[in-house]
Amino acid sequence: MTPQDAVMGERRQLTGLAYRLLGSLADAEDVVQEAYARWYALAPARRDEIVSPGAWLTTVASRLCLDQLGSARARRERYVGEWIPEPLPGRAAWTGGPAADPADRVTLDESVTMAFLVMLESMTPAERVAFVLHDVFRYPFAEVAEIVGRSPAACRQLASSARRRLPPEPEPAVPAARYAATVRAFKEAWQAGDIAALIGLLDEDATATGDGGGLVNAVSPPVEGAERIARFLVGLASAAPDLDLEERTVNGRPGLIGRLDGAVAAVYAFQVTGGRITRIWTVLNPAKLRPWTAGGE
Numbered sequence: 001m002t003p004q005d006a007v008m009g010e011r012r013q014l015t016g017l018a019y020r021l022l023g024s025l026a027d028a029e030d031v032v033q034e035a036y037a038r039w040y041a042l043a044p045a046r047r048d049e050i051v052s053p054g055a056w057l058t059t060v061a062s063r064l065c066l067d068q069l070g071s072a073r074a075r076r077e078r079y080v081g082e083w084i085p086e087p088l089p090g091r092a093a094w095t096g097g098p099a100a101d102p103a104d105r106v107t108l109d110e111s112v113t114m115a116f117l118v119m120l121e122s123m124t125p126a127e128r129v130a131f132v133l134h135d136v137f138r139y140p141f142a143e144v145a146e147i148v149g150r151s152p153a154a155c156r157q158l159a160s161s162a163r164r165r166l167p168p169e170p171e172p173a174v175p176a177a178r179y180a181a182t183v184r185a186f187k188e189a190w191q192a193g194d195i196a197a198l199i200g201l202l203d204e205d206a207t208a209t210g211d212g213g214g215l216v217n218a219v220s221p222p223v224e225g226a227e228r229i230a231r232f233l234v235g236l237a238s239a240a241p242d243l244d245l246e247e248r249t250v251n252g253r254p255g256l257i258g259r260l261d262g263a264v265a266a267v268y269a270f271q272v273t274g275g276r277i278t279r280i281w282t283v284l285n286p287a288k289l290r291p292w293t294a295g296g297e
Helices: 003-008 011-022 025-041 044-049 053-077 114-120 125-136 141-148 152-163 176-192 195-201 226-239
Strands: 202-211 244-250 253-260 263-273 276-283
Touching (some): 003 053, 011 125, 025 053, 125 152, 141 152, 176 276, 202 226
Antiparallel strands (some): 263 276
């Protein structure tokens, strides 16, 4: 492998890191592009002095993300309606087939589920960077300190503070087959307009959140409670009878996409606990659906 290949081989990991930090694939790719631009702007002699190009690129990308997270908070205060992280496309279906671009650039695991990304939104920018670098990517605190420009003790405290924002008890893992069966049953009940079946699949305290970004109508505030969600969904189906639901992997979990006239109009991500759906996230903002359009699927 040439030095050039080794440097470019860092792109996937960098994109995965930036996506987890920013919650947006488009922003993550911009950050990675800027990190590489800064690398190639260095004098050749300076690049030769850098022992670990991967570590250098990670430092630059993480600092760029930290800067963006600070400004993103201000932008989200002006955001119309609820803000949901940009959904990440996976395989064309829940089973089989090659991973679709751009999802093959991000390792899909627990740390990219929609539930995890939404939880990260509760953290301050510094907490989020320290937590993701240490707890997800396993960087020692000494290296995290160099990246974020704080002492190792301060970074340890940031990560500890971030962990306190996690649920006190982790949700028990739902077997993949059961998770998929629950989402499939939900799709079938929704298509059939079966309110009773939908209520049976939803946790009584379930929440449904929509993100239209002010560009597309989305329910705001979130709908809470199994019966209210079920009736809302059936009403939505009646208002949009041409909505075609397809099973797709969303952030590494079984999800759904909704098409209107062949174009992706909505992406649905779910959290399933104990065989019941506890959270539904619906992304309708066209800017967040670009990876799902015909050119990106």
